[in-house]
Amino acid sequence: MKYINKTFIGLIMLLVSVGFVSCEKFLEEEPRGFLAPENFYENERDLFTALVGVYDALGTNSETFLARRLHYLTSLPAGETYTPTLSDQRLLANYTFTNDHADINRVWSSMYAGIVRANSVIHRGASVPMNEGLKQQYIGEACFLRALFYFYGLRLWGELPLIVNEVTSLGDVNVGRSSLKAVYEQIIADLEFGIQTVPPTNQEGRATLGAIKALLAKVYLTRASSAAGGPDDYQLCATLCNQVLDMPEHGLMPDYQLIFGPPNEFNRESLFEWQGDRKLSPLGEHSILGSFSLPRGIRIFPEQTASDGGSTVSTVAYFNLYDERDYRRESTFVYEGESFNGQWLSWEQFPTPYPAPCWKYVDRTATSRNDFAFCGNFIVLRLADVYLMRAEALNELEGPTDEAYSMINTIRERARNRNGNPTDFPQNLEGLDKDGFRDAVLLERAVELGFEGHRWFDLVRTKRLVATLKAIDSTLPVSEKHLLFPIPPDELLLNELITQNPDW
Incomplete structure (x- = not known):
């Protein structure tokens, strides 16, 4: 059934609704009902509750945005994952989707829902009587979240309707698409404000100074190779990355497996992550990523049934990017295991014959199915990404300098630490020219950051998406035209000022 997109009507409803679902680590509070914004923002508690609503827009009920739908758009079309069981999502993996695909509509809708909530906090927050420093911090966090939503949207659709004021009528959202330059400038302005107002340490699951600087570095790195690119973008990226790496609050975890899973939430390497822990929110912001990526027919936890898992698997081509000697391979995939009749099977013999990319989104220590399958946070930004961004930016500026090698080799050195037992793989890189180093960084990002939402964006910004996928399957x-997703057709009907992306 076609998903009927009602984004703009929903935006207006969100405007008058302040019944935000609260994240339990932030604030335990009953919904406040339906109030006009001018009657709601009366004190610090009101502003904080509204800010929690912006965080909540990142994902709700294992369904919207980071909780589920965004991953379909960034993993399946990247040749990273495939779905044996979900027919609609298989269209994304096979590049047979059309402009009215439901997941594209849902991501667009939830993105703008988050932007509207952020706009309300930013606009109304200024007049709330409370401690000025804390007020500016809350507004800075909302600016970070608005920038994050727009940055995802810019990379998915290109030019976007730029809505930065509070929405009070349908006329406020019936605007045309702003230029890439204008959208980038708004994202940068929001993040620069956040840098001035958000502290380096914060409560778990909320923006920090390190997260904001890392996101801004990624914005500059992405803009550098776009039509809106500026001459200083690579240098700005490299400088911001260095500032994050110098922060005492952050550092690489000593073992790759210590980065992921509920026992390791909000560790020193994690800069920003979305909470998907069912233990905290049984009916709310839990993650379905672990459940979807469990291997079908292979028992890896006591309560697992033969039908569990298998909705999302790794493609064989992506799995083959990982050398069998690489510790990150066994830390990312289930590629062998015991069947329910006691046979030991390789992934080729699984009932769903693909490696399972599950280890980053499950609790290996859990004793129940729900805790095992529904408790993995989604890490939006982590420090290893910053090392690799700086390596890439330095190479684009000067070629593979000693500092650029140091960045990528630091990541490879950590990968050699297998449960505290050093190995000799992967070895440090050396002797590459600029093109070879560029290729090496892209491959390192694929292996280090697998299934973390970066692969599609990396292939698009480096202009390698089509060639990479065609090399795997020439008939795909x-x-x-697939470097951008189509604007949902319902939006074109609702807003005559919006135009469609080329060839869609």
């Missing part, structure tokens, strides 16, 4: 109908 992917083309240059």
Whole structure:
């Protein structure tokens, strides 16, 4: 059934609704009902509750945005994952989707829902009587979240309707698409404000100074190779990355497996992560990523049934990017295991014959199915990404300098630490020219950051999406038009000022 997109009507409803679902680590509070914004923002507690509503827009009920739908758009079309069981999502993996695909509509809708909530906090927050420093911090966090939503949207759709004021009528959202330059400038302005107002340490699951600087570095790195690119973008990226790496609050975890899973939430390497822990929110912001990526027919926890898992698997081509000697391979995939009749099977013999990319989104220590399958946070930004961004930016500026090698080799050195037992793989890189180093960084990002929401964006910004996928399957109908997703057709009907992306 076609998903009927009602974004703009929903935005207006959100405007008058302040019944935000609260994240339990932030604030335990009953919904406040339906109030006009001018009657709601009366004190610090009101502003904080509204801010929690913006965080809540990142994902709700294992369904919207980071909780589920965004991953379909960034993993399946990247040749990273495939779905044996979900027919609608298989269209994304096979590049047979059309402009009215339901997941594209849902991501667009939830993105703008988050932007509208952020706009309300930013606009109304200024007049709330409370401690000025804390007020500016809350507004800075909302600016970070608005920038994050717009940055995802810019990379998915290109030019976007830029809505930065509080929405009070349908006329406020019936605007045309702003230029890439204008959207980038708004994202940068929001993040620069956040840098001035958000502290380096904060409560778990909320923005920090390190997260904001890392996101801004990624914005500059992405803009550098776009039509809106500026001459200083690579240098700005490299400088911001260095500032984050110098922060005492952050550092690489000594073992790759210590980065992920509920026992390791909000560790020193994690800069920003979305809470998907069912233990905290049984009916709310839990993650379905672990459940979807469990291997079907292979028992890896006591309560697992033969039908569990298998909705999302790794493609064989992506799995083959990982050398069998690489510790990150066994830390990311289930590629062998015991069947329910006691046979030991390799992934080729699984009932769903693909490696399972589950280890980053499950609790290996859990004793129940729900705790095992529904408790993995989604890490939006972590420090290893910053090392690799700086390596890439330095190479684009000067070629593979000693500092650039140091960045990527630091990540490879950590990968050699297998449960405290050093190995000799992967070895440090050396002797590459600029093109070879660029290729090496892209491969390192694929292996280090697998299934963390970066692969599609990396292939698009480096202009390698079509060639990479065609090299795997020459019959795949992917083309240059797929570098951007289509604007949902319902939006075109609701807003005559919006135009469609080329060839859609």
